[in-house]
Amino acid sequence: MKVRKSASVEMAADPTLDFWFDFASTYSYPACMRIEALASEAGVAIRYRPFLLAPTFKAQGWDTSPFNIYESKGRYMWRDLERLCAEMAMPFRKPAEFPQNGLLPARVALAGEGEAWRGAFCRSVFQAQFGDGRRIDDPAVIGDILTTIGAPARSMLDLAQSDPIKIKLRTQTEEAGSLGIFGAPSFVTGDGELFWGNDRLESAIAWANRSHAGT
Amino acid sequence: MKVRKSASVEMAADPTLDFWFDFASTYSYPACMRIEALASEAGVAIRYRPFLLAPTFKAQGWDTSPFNIYESKGRYMWRDLERLCAEMAMPFRKPAEFPQNGLLPARVALAGEGEAWRGAFCRSVFQAQFGDGRRIDDPAVIGDILTTIGAPARSMLDLAQSDPIKIKLRTQTEEAGSLGIFGAPSFVTGDGELFWGNDRLESAIAWANRSHAGT
Numbered sequence: 518m519k520v521r522k523s524a525s526v527e528m529a530a531d532p533t534l535d536f537w538f539d540f541a542s543t544y545s546y547p548a549c550m551r552i553e554a555l556a557s558e559a560g561v562a563i564r565y566r567p568f569l570l571a572p573t574f575k576a577q578g579w580d581t582s583p584f585n586i587y588e589s590k591g592r593y594m595w596r597d598l599e600r601l602c603a604e605m606a607m608p609f610r611k612p613a614e615f616p617q618n619g620l621l622p623a624r625v626a627l628a629g630e631g632e633a634w635r636g637a638f639c640r641s642v643f644q645a646q647f648g649d650g651r652r653i654d655d656p657a658v659i660g661d662i663l664t665t666i667g668a669p670a671r672s673m674l675d676l677a678q679s680d681p682i683k684i685k686l687r688t689q690t691e692e693a694g695s696l697g698i699f700g701a702p703s704f705v706t707g708d709g710e711l712f713w714g715n716d717r718l719e720s721a722i723a724w725a726n727r728s729h730a731g732t
Numbered sequence: 733m734k735v736r737k738s739a740s741v742e743m744a745a746d747p748t749l750d751f752w753f754d755f756a757s758t759y760s761y762p763a764c765m766r767i768e769a770l771a772s773e774a775g776v777a778i779r780y781r782p783f784l785l786a787p788t789f790k791a792q793g794w795d796t797s798p799f800n801i802y803e804s805k806g807r808y809m810w811r812d813l814e815r816l817c818a819e820m821a822m823p824f825r826k827p828a829e830f831p832q833n834g835l836l837p838a839r840v841a842l843a844g845e846g847e848a849w850r851g852a853f854c855r856s857v858f859q860a861q862f863g864d865g866r867r868i869d870d871p872a873v874i875g876d877i878l879t880t881i882g883a884p885a886r887s888m889l890d891l892a893q894s895d896p897i898k899i900k901l902r903t904q905t906e907e908a909g910s911l912g913i914f915g916a917p918s919f920v921t922g923d924g925e926l927f928w929g930n931d932r933l934e935s936a937i938a939w940a941n942r943s944h945a946g947t
């Protein structure tokens with residue numbers, strides 16, 4: 518329904534897809550690296566929705582990632598991620614510690630909402646962690662990434678630790694739970710359809726487009 | 733390496749892909765409905781490897797399907813399966829009971845190894861369960877399916893209850909565990925690569941073909 522684009526009503530905007538992810542989540546890495554290119558090709562706007570998986574896991578009785586709890590599943594995941602990265606010609610290096618704490622980069626991503634560098638920041642954090650084996654809970658690493666992508670590191674790190682941003686991340690994490698999100702990456706279309714997993718990114722984008730055309 | 737086909741050494745046979753599934757597994761339904769067409773198009777031979785997930789689940793501390801234990805995940809799965817079926821123009825009806833007991837059809841599938849009707853039998857069982865909401869632990873239903881696809885129902889049901897077949901299913905289930913299989917559907921290539929989930933079927937087939945060409 519491209520014709521609607523000229524009408525300046527809210528429904529006429531590009532279809533959107535909410536991208537829910539935790540910076541500690543392994544499969545969020547390939548999803549984050551792919552999503553902008555795929556979405557832009559399809560004419561879908563991406564909304565970055567960082568959240569924390571830990572409360573979700575805790576609600577399911579887990580005190581760490583299920584990939585640590587269920588050994589076969591964990592072994593499979595690392596091999597699968599390695600294969601996916603090779604296929605996408607993306608660097609891969611298993612971090613010494615897993616899962617890392619994604620709190621700091623999640624807050625920075627929220628602090629950078631609306632900034633042109635936000636997508637680049639998210640991709641750089643994932644690549645630092647799963648491509649270079651760096652720690653993402655270290656302000657020096659995050660500051661380094663911000664500087665490299667041309668963002669104001671000092672002010673962003675400060676803003677990230679402010680109360681409004683802390684509250685925002687908490688609210689957003691609660692929202693993920695109320696949407697029925699139980700893992701990452703997850704994608705939610707404008708009409709409320711949930712898709713879970715890097716494998717379902719294409720389906721989510723197609724749904725966002727189709728359902729929007731049908732409005 | 734199609735040129736190798738003419739040489740009568742074992743390596744020259746078509747690449748194979750082992751298809752590990754439990755008849756009670758929801759995502760094994762779309763995988764089973766798709767696998768023959770995709771594999772034949774790619775020149776890959778499929779080996780049906782029915783097994784039972786229950787011992788795997790038990791080893792992980794679960795007394796039922798994780799889709800029943802983790803509510804959000806279960807709710808998502810049913811909606812996702814419904815969408816997948818609609819996309820593939822496959823019937824879908826949520827069975828009254830889940831998971832069902834896949835023991836009987838698994839034994840029949842083993843009893844029918846080498847028979848031309850085996851693929852059709854597997855597809856019919858999945859469709860009866862997730863398309864028509866029928867019970868698959870009922871010998872009358874399984875007999876009905878066998879008759880419909882032109883297989884000798886009585887003798888197959890008898891063979892399915894024989895000791896060699898019972899032992900074979902037990903052995904095969906243990907083999908699944910030793911291969912690191914933790915869910916269904918799973919796919920294992922000739923060179924031992926494991927792929928998990930209906931979403932990864934295409935990747936598994938591509939890997940089977942590539943690794944075979946490289947031998």
